[in-house]
Amino acid sequence: LQNGEWLANSSGPRYLMLRRRIQEAIENGVLKENEPLPSEREIAAITDLSRVTVRKAVAGLVDDQVIVQKRGSGSFVAPKVHKVEQRLSSLTSFTEDMARRGLSASSEWLRRGLYPASPEEMFTLGLTSGQKVARVDRLRKADGTPMAIERASLSESVLPNxxxxxxxxxxxxxxxxxxxxxxIQRISARNLEQADAEILGVPVGSAGLKIERVSYLSSGKVVEFTRSVYRGDAYDFIAELQISE
Ligand code: 16G
Structure with a gap:
């Protein structure tokens, strides 16, 4: 980045060019994860750019979650996470989703067994009182990295064992x-509370996506009611849109 030479044959706003440069340095491993970035003043001095420009570039990288700022100690390259792009149009399982990406899916059990149904489970699964539910609660991982907590409830008749x-x-x-x-899937934003943040290994208050999925058999009967928390820094949900006729 020295001497502004890199600016000579490029075009576009300078803050965007600097942002791209830093991003490339991280992608190429010149700057490694958890490594501190030079201060804004140092970057400004090296690049011959104003501090306002540098601040704007850095703010964009923070927004992209490529770097993290720690109060009082500056900016650091964010730890690498698998960013998963998940299409919202097909009904697939976590294991299939990961396999398609060449990642290996694994789980840690949080709970697995038959339990008396809660009022919410009774309502959603269409159970009468006294019926049991199978709960399958897991921390789901991709290549060993925690991605989501999934808490699935199914009626005992669907999953007796x-x-x-x-x-x-x-x-x-x-x-x-x-x-x-x-x-049917409902996605809403959440800041992770302590218990879930600890399981996912991210700081308390990190961005999360709460996802509720209710799945149906072809007969129309509800088969699964799953409440999940996905890491906000690891997931992008992609939907294809079409103009309505
Ligand atoms: C997906 C589903 C979940 C389902 C699981 C089964 C969401 C957002 N997605 O992750 O409902 O229980 O797949 O995965 O909840 P498995 O077959 O790998 O156990």
Missing amino acids: PERVSTSLYAVLRASSMQPVRA
Whole structure:
């Protein structure tokens, strides 16, 4: 970045060029994760740019979650996370989603068994009182990195033996002809509370996506009610839109 030479044959706003340069340095491994960035004053001196320009470039990188600012100690290259782009149009399982990306899915069990249904589970799964639910609660990982906490509830008639789920819930459902064919999913923003933040290994208050999925059999019967918390820094949800006729 020395002497402003790099600016000579490029065009566009200077803060964007600097932002791109720093981004490239991180992608190429010139700047490594958790490494401190030079101060804004130093970057301004090296690049011959104004501090306002440098601040704008840095703010953009913070917004992109490429660098993190720690109060009193400056800016650092953010730890690398697998950024997953998840399409919102197809009904797939976590295991399938990861396999398609060449990542290996794994889980840590938080809870697995039959429990008395809560009022919310009774309502959503259409159960009468006294009926039990199978709860399958897991921390889901991609190549060992925590990605999401998924808490799935299914009626006992759908999943009488929750311990049969060792890796993929959907694989077990498919094997017993209980595969969901349709689902409604609601996504909302959350700041992670302590318990979930600890399980996901991110700071308390980090951005999260709360996702509720209700899946249906072709008969219209609800098969799964899942409440999940996905890491906001690890997921982008992509939807394809079409003009309505
Ligand atoms: C997906 C689903 C979840 C389902 C799980 C089964 C969301 C947003 N997605 O992650 O509802 O229970 O797949 O995955 O909730 P598995 O077959 O790998 O266990």
